Amino acid sequence: MNYKMIAIDLDNTLLTSEKNIDQETIDLIKKADEAGKKVILATGRMFEAAVNFLEELELNTPLITYNGALIKNKDGKVIQENLISDELTKEVVEFAEDFGLHIQYYSEGNYYYRWENNYAREYGEITGLTGIETRVKLQNYIEKPALKLLVIEEEEKRREYFKKELYKYYKHRLSISSSMETYIEITASNVNKGRALADLADSYNILPEEIIAVGDGYNDLPMLEMAGLGVAMENASEKVRAKADRITQSNDDQGVAKVLEYLLSCNERA
Template identity: 30%
Template sequence: MKDFDNLSLTVIGSGGVKLKLIATDMDGTLVDHMRELPGENAKAILAAQEGGILVVVATGRDYTEAIKPLKEAGIRCPIICVNGAEIRSEEGEIIDSTPLSTKQFREIETILGSLDIYYEIYTTKGAFTKDRKQALQVVIDVIESTGFDASEKEALQIAERRFQQGEITYVESFDNLVEDQNVEILKVLAFTKDEKARLDGKNKLENPFYELSISSSASDNLEISSRNAQKGIALKMFAENKGISMEEVMAIGDNFNDVSMLKAAGISVAMGNAEPEIKDICSYITKTNDENGVAFAINKFLKETVGK
């Protein structure tokens, strides 16, 4: 693991390459534990863009949920949504999508149902849940898992905000969405504190027959998408379309759904709050998401290159 003080050796040292693209995860990375985008991170992204560097957000969120904090921060950039199942231009237009088939969804539904695992579906029409109470509890559990001492009232307010802002919608059944030819299912996001059930579900879903990609963005969840819907695959496609080699890409992330893009990028940066396994595969470690770690990494890069 290299210290950030040595970043210049990779970027502009002998044989180094100049970065042209920065890809950053959102939850646990670009936003803080309150799911808000700090001003310092926004300033750093805007400065990078002004310096001629492309920035893309690569997130497990769908477009509706991802675009809101970016708009509020005054950031316009392409977004790799739903763990790579969808690529959107900075205008919000769909560049590419890799949805789950109806058959794949039904197989996922059967396996998760047999293990009594709660799940939400992410579609081209937004995210949906069949259990409002569980949807609220999931967000509360994620906030608690960060180790921050938010009150029950504060945690509930953050959870309720997903419904209030249209980031997730309650439906009695998923059947109408699944059967709608105009709706694509991009991801299934499953949650359970039952470790045995979660591992059993993961093992069953990883059967090559189902052709799925299984990752996680928190200790209690499973992110399930098509095998080719991965951040790394989407990032490579995006970079190639821009004429950028992966050696010219810096990726920043914190969890297992970031692995494919961190491994693909020429420079990989783990957040200070990242899982230990994520830190082990990255070239550098920055500060935590509550310490503006994305801004620290970007500003360090700008100082070592653009600022020279």
């Protein structure tokens, strides 16, 4: 198969545990780009916490962020945007705060939380961006629709109970997923990486069967399932690996590089 596009998740996929990209993978991405392959980065991160990787890789392709809620060019031009209404944003934030959970609200390139705590600090260290502490009930601070809401909770019972309640009341009005075990990520209805990737592929006249998608999280499943070849990382959960077409090595063992080598070998055979 002559694959024409490869979509790659960032955290725990393209990025190592040290949050960088190994040089061999960088070189292979540049080689794929030079061969005319569309290399797409698809992440749950906000645009501002991911665009530096486009620059590092010297890619000019659009960037899928917020699990598909926002697609932008490297220069910041919006290609596609799907927002949660401000009324629904306030409702869900209040719902989470009534449970005593840490929730972050994302809007117009910033993210906000009520109190700075270990969750907020750790998130800032991962993304390299500092959020804004409101020090008032977050639902009273919201004035604009959200691109994403993020609940962070380490205690599994509390996290899973809240997720169950979210599905009960909001599954038809919101998309609910997770990129990491402690995260609950909330976006507008029908938003996911698979839909965003399909829209981008269509703009390039690329068919789903001509796409490879690589990821590790539950939020990656929609794009792994829509792509002609869905590849899960070895470090992905068992449920994600079970739904993939193939498994590659872990993010700390050049798993993405192995997929890129396969992509380029298919190109050579074609």
